[in-house]
Structure formats: structure tokens, C-alpha cells
Amino acid sequence: MGNEMIRLFRPTFDVEGCLAELKDCLEEGWTGPGFKTDRLEEEWKAYTGLANAYYVNSCTAALNLSFDVLKQCDGWQDGDEVITTPITFVSSNHAILLAGLKPVFADVDDTLCLDPKDVEKKITDRTKAVLFVGISGNPGHYREILDLCRRYHLRLVVDAAHMSGTKVNGSFPCGEADAVDFSFHTFKTLATADSGMLCFKDPEHEKIARIRAWSGINTAAYSDYAIRDHKTYKWHYDVEYVSNCYNGNSLMAAVALAQLRNLDKSIAYRAQLASRYDAAFSKVPDKIRLPEFPADCTPSRCHYQIIVEDRDGLVKYLNEHHINSGVHYVDNTNYRMYAYAHGTCPKAEYISEHVISLPMHMKLTAEEVDTVIQAVLDFVNQ
Ligand SMILES: Cc1ncc(COP(=O)(O)O)c(C=O)c1O
Numbered sequence: 001m002g003n004e005m006i007r008l009f010r011p012t013f014d015v016e017g018c019l020a021e022l023k024d025c026l027e028e029g030w031t032g033p034g035f036k037t038d039r040l041e042e043e044w045k046a047y048t049g050l051a052n053a054y055y056v057n058s059c060t061a062a063l064n065l066s067f068d069v070l071k072q073c074d075g076w077q078d079g080d081e082v083i084t085t086p087i088t089f090v091s092s093n094h095a096i097l098l099a100g101l102k103p104v105f106a107d108v109d110d111t112l113c114l115d116p117k118d119v120e121k122k123i124t125d126r127t128k129a130v131l132f133v134g135i136s137g138n139p140g141h142y143r144e145i146l147d148l149c150r151r152y153h154l155r156l157v158v159d160a161a162h163m164s165g166t167k168v169n170g171s172f173p174c175g176e177a178d179a180v181d182f183s184f185h186t187f188k189t190l191a192t193a194d195s196g197m198l199c200f201k202d203p204e205h206e207k208i209a210r211i212r213a214w215s216g217i218n219t220a221a222y223s224d225y226a227i228r229d230h231k232t233y234k235w236h237y238d239v240e241y242v243s244n245c246y247n248g249n250s251l252m253a254a255v256a257l258a259q260l261r262n263l264d265k266s267i268a269y270r271a272q273l274a275s276r277y278d279a280a281f282s283k284v285p286d287k288i289r290l291p292e293f294p295a296d297c298t299p300s301r302c303h304y305q306i307i308v309e310d311r312d313g314l315v316k317y318l319n320e321h322h323i324n325s326g327v328h329y330v331d332n333t334n335y336r337m338y339a340y341a342h343g344t345c346p347k348a349e350y351i352s353e354h355v356i357s358l359p360m361h362m363k364l365t366a367e368e369v370d371t372v373i374q375a376v377l378d379f380v381n382q
Pocket of ligand 1: 059088089091133161162182183184194
């Protein structure tokens, strides 16, 4: 085994494609919102089949806007509840808190996503929405969660940070949700540097989001300062909301446009690598468990996860053998901020201590996957 680390993530770019799109922006003299962001939004709608798309500077921005806008439009009160998962990146749950709402944690199931049975148990008179997170691109039991939301008249927000390109029977599986939030962060399957897409079902929600995304300024959103309107630049505007700066820009959109052209290829390659891991690990089910995925699902797979008894030992062993690994995620109720819910989600607690992510990216070779597999098997069999 050589001394070079096998990396956990490695963003891969179509360099010539990215440079051509970036050159357009620099020659046109426009790097801000509008221009490439408009094109990316159109292409994203065509790719996902979603009705609306608004390009923002991160998935965190999309999540914050989703809850701000739904709270405003539906008249939710401070302290109203959103049912959410402990197995996620903290910005999912921070978005609920930042909107003045209360995260109520439900447990996960064998897909590592929300368990619909536990979600139903956590519904109260103050529940307004459910936040579903598709871990590793897995749609889990999204359909049952959607049914629950319809039955109890709850909004459904999908944190699709890991789901760019996930398909079930050839289509994006979460299109009926009220808001779907994607990440184009550098470690995601569609990598830029930082950016994301906010896809509301209701175009009225998107209209408000566009105002809230630029400090609450109520000009016709960005169109007044977009490149093609330069001659009609208007300085006068009113300010309707206290808000943040969440806009995406044309430079990042240029990179995203080039990356989108390769997204299906990336997902197909990741599926091949995942099958190689699956074939080896499924032979030792008493030592290694794999998350469940729905039938006919091609997940986006920004991570490849397994569940083992001695996770911390395996992380150390892999490091000693020049293999990077990761943990996605620590149970959020272990963090001081969310400790009020600690002990309410036993399965998530177990996952948090036993899950490990193994290398998964476009530059990873089949031989490197075999090296990782061998190291994992040597560790669990010792
Ligand atoms: C599940 C999940 N949600 C939200 C985010 C936030 O994404 P971004 O970095 O684009 O803000 C991430 C990023 O790691 C994530 O993994």
C-alpha cells in the first residue's frame, strides 16, 4: 500500500467547460445575480421536473428562506413546531430555530432518514411542518412522510442537500414537497464552491423568497440590476423585511452549469463504486450493515455509509492505512443547543456512534475501492 491518502471526497470539475462558462461572465462584465443564474434556474427546472427554482448562495440559505417564507405566509407563531431528524448537518435544524420555530426530533429508521411512525407520534397541536433530510441521497420513506403531511395538513420541507440527481423510477422523487433545498457545496455530487437551489412548489412563495434574499429590498428582485436591464437601472426601492443576503451569483452559476452537464455521469460512476462496496460488505451482514434504499432508486450518493460495531476503531485503523473516512452525522441532540431532546431518538443515537462514511468520488478508482474494502474487512474480522 502506498503512502498517498485515499481521499473521502474530491470535487471533480470539467475544467474546460467551467472556464468557458466563466469566460462568458467576465467578457460580458457581469458576475452578480441574473445572466448565468437565470439560465441555471431554467436548466435545473428542466433537469429535476420541479416547477420553480431560485439559485441561492448555499443550501443553508435555501433552508433559512424556506422556513422564513412558510412562517410568514401561513401565519405561524414563534414556538410553533417542526418535526425533524437528529441525523443531519446542523444547518437543517438551525434553519428551524432561526425562524423562531422549535425543532422537535423524531427518530430515524434503517434508511437513516426520518421514521414515519415516530414522526406521527411527535405530532402535536403546534406542529406546522416536517423537515425530511435525504441522507446520502436516500429518499428513505419520503412517500409515507408526504402522506402523513397531507393527512395532518402539515407543510413538508425537504433538505435535499445530498439529493442532486437522485432518481426513483427515473424521476426526482420529492417533487410534491412545499420546498426542496439542494446544496452545490464543494463536497456534494454537483460541486461548485458554495451555492444551492431553493425550489418552492408555490410560485408566490418564491416571489417572497426573492425579496427576502436580498436584504428585504422590494425592487423587482434582481432584475433591476441584472445585466440586460443596465440601461434602466433604478435606484429607488422600499424595504419590506429584515433579511439576509442569500443571492447566488453568476460565477458560481457558471460552474454549476458546467457541472450539471456531468451530473448523470457522476451518479452512474458513483453507483458502480457503491455496487463494488455493496457486493463485498453484504457478504458479512453480522459485521457490517448497509443503509436501506427504496427499490428502483439511484441515489446521488455524496457519501457511502456503512454501520459497524467499533466505528471509532475503524476510523483510526483506516487513517493508519492512509484512508480518509468521515461521520455523517453525529446525533444533533448530542450538541448543547439541541440537548433538550437528548434520549428521545434511540436509533439515531446508535447510528451516530456506529456509522462511518467511506471514500466516494469521481477520481476514486476500482482498485482504491478494493483497497478500502480489504482494510475494512481486515479490521472487522480481526
Ligand atoms: C444534510 C445537509 N443539509 C444542509 C447542508 C448545508 O449545505 P450548504 O453547505 O450548501 O449550506 C449540508 C451541507 O453539508 C448538509 O449535508
